[in-house]
Amino acid sequence: MPAATPTSSHDPAAARAAPATRSVAVATPGGRYDILIGAGLLQQPSAWSGLPRAAQAVIVSNPTVDALYGHALQQALTPHYGHISRVLLPDGEQHKDWASLNLIFDHLLASGCDRKTVLFALGGGVVGDMTGFAAATYMRGVPFVQVPTTLLAQLDSSVGGKTAINHPRGKNMVGAFYQPVRVVMDLATLDSLPLRELRAGLAEVIKYGPIADAAFLGWIEANLDALLACDRAAMAYAVQRSCEIKAEVVGADERESGRRAILNFGHTFGHAIETGMGHGAWLHGEAVACGMVLAGELSAALGLWPAAESRRLRRLIERAGLPVLAPAMPLERWFELMRVDKKAEGGEIRFVVIEATGRAAVRTAPDALVRQIIAQHSAQHGATENR
Ligand SMILES: NC(=O)c1ccc[n+]([C@@H]2O[C@H](COP(=O)([O-])OP(=O)(O)OC[C@H]3O[C@@H](n4cnc5c(N)ncnc54)[C@H](O)[C@@H]3O)[C@@H](O)[C@H]2O)c1
Ligand SMILES: [Zn+2]
16 A cells, blocks of 8 residues: 655646556446556557447547547547547436437437447546447447546546446436446546546545545545645555555446445435435535445444444544535425335335454344434534535
C-alpha cells in the first residue's frame, strides 16, 4: 500500500505528469476485461489498440462531456475505425430514461450500424449505464467500451456490468447485466469535475473500507485531503483499490445473488433518499453517504458493529463534505421506497450491515429499530438540511 501522499510538498507539475498505467483484470462469468487507469489515457495510443474491429464506432456522450473530451476520444479512435460518429444524450439523471435510450437506437439505425459496431460510453454513470443497456440490446448485443469521466463512474458504475435506465417508480428498474470489453479511466478527466461531484464519488471510495478492507479505510482517512485536492497519486491508488475490491466481489457473484449485495452498503437508505427527493436533487453519492451513516448506525444498534466505528465512519463522511443528516421525509414514505428496493424480497427490506470493519453482511432489521434510526438522523421539518 502506498504511503500517505504529502500535500504540503505537492508539486503541481509532477502531479500532472502521466503516471504509469495501472490495470485491473476483471473476470466474471459474463466475460473478462481489463480496466486501464492512468492520467492522459485519452491521448495514449496503447489504451485504444486491440479492441474489437468494426467498420463503425459510435461515441455516446452528453453535451457537457463531449465538449471537453469528445474530440480527444474521436482522435484516439481514428486509427482503428473507418467511420466514427457521436450521439449526444441530454445531461442529467432525470434523462436516464426510455426517451434518451431511444436516441441511441435511432442514431444506430439511422447510421446503418451492424452487430459489430463498437459503442464507447464517454461520460459519468448516467451515460455509462444507458450506453451499456443500449449495447446489451441493440441487435441482441454489440461490444462496448466504458470511458468513465466522473469519479463515481470510474470506481463504481463502469465496473461490474450493471446497466439500466430509471422508471418513474424507481431507479435502475429496467436494465441488463452486460460486460464491457474494456474500461479506460483517464484520471485527467477528473480535473474538470465539479467539486460536488468529486465529493459524491468519494462516498463510494469510502464505502469500500467498511465493507471489504479495514486498512483501506485507514488509508482514506490519512489521504482524504489529497483526494479532495484531486492529487494524482492518491487518486490513482483510490481508484485502483476500489476497482480491485469491486472486481473481486462481482467476479465472485456477477448476478448479485449473494456477496455482490454488500456493494449496496448505504444504498437501501440512499435509494430511498434519491427517489424520495426526486431524481437529481441529491447526487447518488450524497444519498449513499447519508445512507451509510444510517446503515452504520443500524449495524451498531443491532449490536453487530462497535458504535465507535460507526461514529468514525460518520466523521470521515462529514470531513469529505458529504451529508450525514437525512432529509425530512415521512416514515411511511421511507418504508414504501425501501420496499421497492431490489434487495427487498417478498416485501422484507434487507440491509447491508457491517459486522466488523472490513466485513459486511445482508440481513433484515426490526421495523421499529429502522424507524428509530431514521428519526434520529433526519432533519426536522423546517430545519436546515445538512447538505
Ligand atoms: N451500473 C452500476 O453499477 C452503477 C453503480 C453506481 C451508480 N450508477 C449510476 O450512475 C449514475 C450516477 O453517475 P455520475 O455520478 O457519474 O453522474 P452523471 O453521469 O450524471 O455525471 C455527473 C455530472 O458530471 C458531468 N460530467 C461528467 N464527467 C465530467 C467531467 N470529466 N468534467 C466535468 N463534468 C463532467 C456530467 O455531464 C453530469 O452533469 C446514477 O444513474 C447511478 O444509478 C450505476
Ligand atoms: Zn452507488
